Amino acid sequence: MPLSLYDLMAMDSAALHRVMQAGHSLAPAELAGRQYLGVDLSLPGWARKLLWHTFRKTFVLDWPGTAGGRSLSDGDVRGWNVRMEQHGVDGPRSPMRDGRGKAITFGHYRVRNAQGMRFPNWSGTHFLDYGTAGNPVHDLARLGRTPLVAVNEGSQDLLLGWEVFRVGPAFLPLPLYWALRYEGPVDEVISPPG
Numbered sequence: 001m002p003l004s005l006y007d008l009m010a011m012d013s014a015a016l017h018r019v020m021q022a023g024h025s026l027a028p029a030e031l032a033g034r035q036y037l038g039v040d041l042s043l044p045g046w047a048r049k050l051l052w053h054t055f056r057k058t059f060v061l062d063w064p065g066t067a068g069g070r071s072l073s074d075g076d077v078r079g080w081n082v083r084m085e086q087h088g089v090d091g092p093r094s095p096m097r098d099g100r101g102k103a104i105t106f107g108h109y110r111v112r113n114a115q116g117m118r119f120p121n122w123s124g125t126h127f128l129d130y131g132t133a134g135n136p137v138h139d140l141a142r143l144g145r146t147p148l149v150a151v152n153e154g155s156q157d158l159l160l161g162w163e164v165f166r167v168g169p170a171f172l173p174l175p176l177y178w179a180l181r182y183e184g185p186v187d188e189v190i191s192p193p194g
Contacts, residue, residue: 002152005089008041008160008179016041016177017121020162023149025125028077028111030156032061035187036180038081039089043176054089056082058186059111077111078133080190093183105190107141108133114147119164120173122147131166134194143167157182 008016038055059079083096083104095103109128117127130144143165151158163176 002155003158005039005158005179005181008151008158008177009039009089011041013042013175013177016160017162019151019160020122020124020147020149020177023124023151023160024153026111026148026150026156026159028059028126029061031059031111032077033185034059034156035183035185036159037089037093037183039179039181041177041179053086054084056084056093056095056183057180058082058190060186060189062192078192079109079111079128080105080133080192081107103188103190107139107144108135108192109144109146111148117145118171119145119147120171122162124149127164128161134192136193140165143172145171151179 003019008019011019035056035058038057040053040055057079059077062076062078083106085094085096087094098104107130109130110133112127112129114125114127119127124147126148128144128146128148130141130146135142145164145166146161147164148159148161150156151160159180161178161180163174165172165174
């Protein structure tokens with residue numbers, strides 16, 4: 001029986017890591033053009049009130065140059081996080097906006113193949129690389145190399161991510177997990193920082 005977002009929300013970190021280990025491969029080209037409701041699964045209640053419980057993650061195909069390519073081998077799947085007004089998992093989806101009306105974004109990333117990477121206690125196929133997506137030098141997100149899996153076989157409608165930082169040659173796994181539930185097509189494309 002397929003797992004749901006609510007199943008993941010009821011799990012502790014050990015159970016979530018078992019889902020990560022059993023997770024299914026991603027098809028990055030199929031992620032492109034999609035946005036997801038992100039749900040933190042690990043922060044304590046006080047931290048969620050201070051920071052957030054829900055957010056948005058997006059994925060787009062980024063073509064190089066002005067002419068661009070027309071195959072995934074010519075492009076990169078990249079994305080960014082969007083700060084959301086906090087209305088709960090089932091509430092309305094409203095991005096927070098700055099004084100100019102632009103969505104507040106953070107933590108840009110690129111989807112990378114994990115082949116040759118030695119993540120601690122995980123051997124999946126793809127991860128989000130925050131170190132090559134133009135995040136500012138002072139932004140700790142640059143350290144992120146977050147494994148990402150499809151929770152249910154044959155579907156990319158529910159994904160699970162795990163926070164891992166890369167510090168020099170070492171990986172620092174954190175007990176922080178988040179789920180992504182498919183929301184629909186990307187409604188606003190944001191340029192990479194820098």
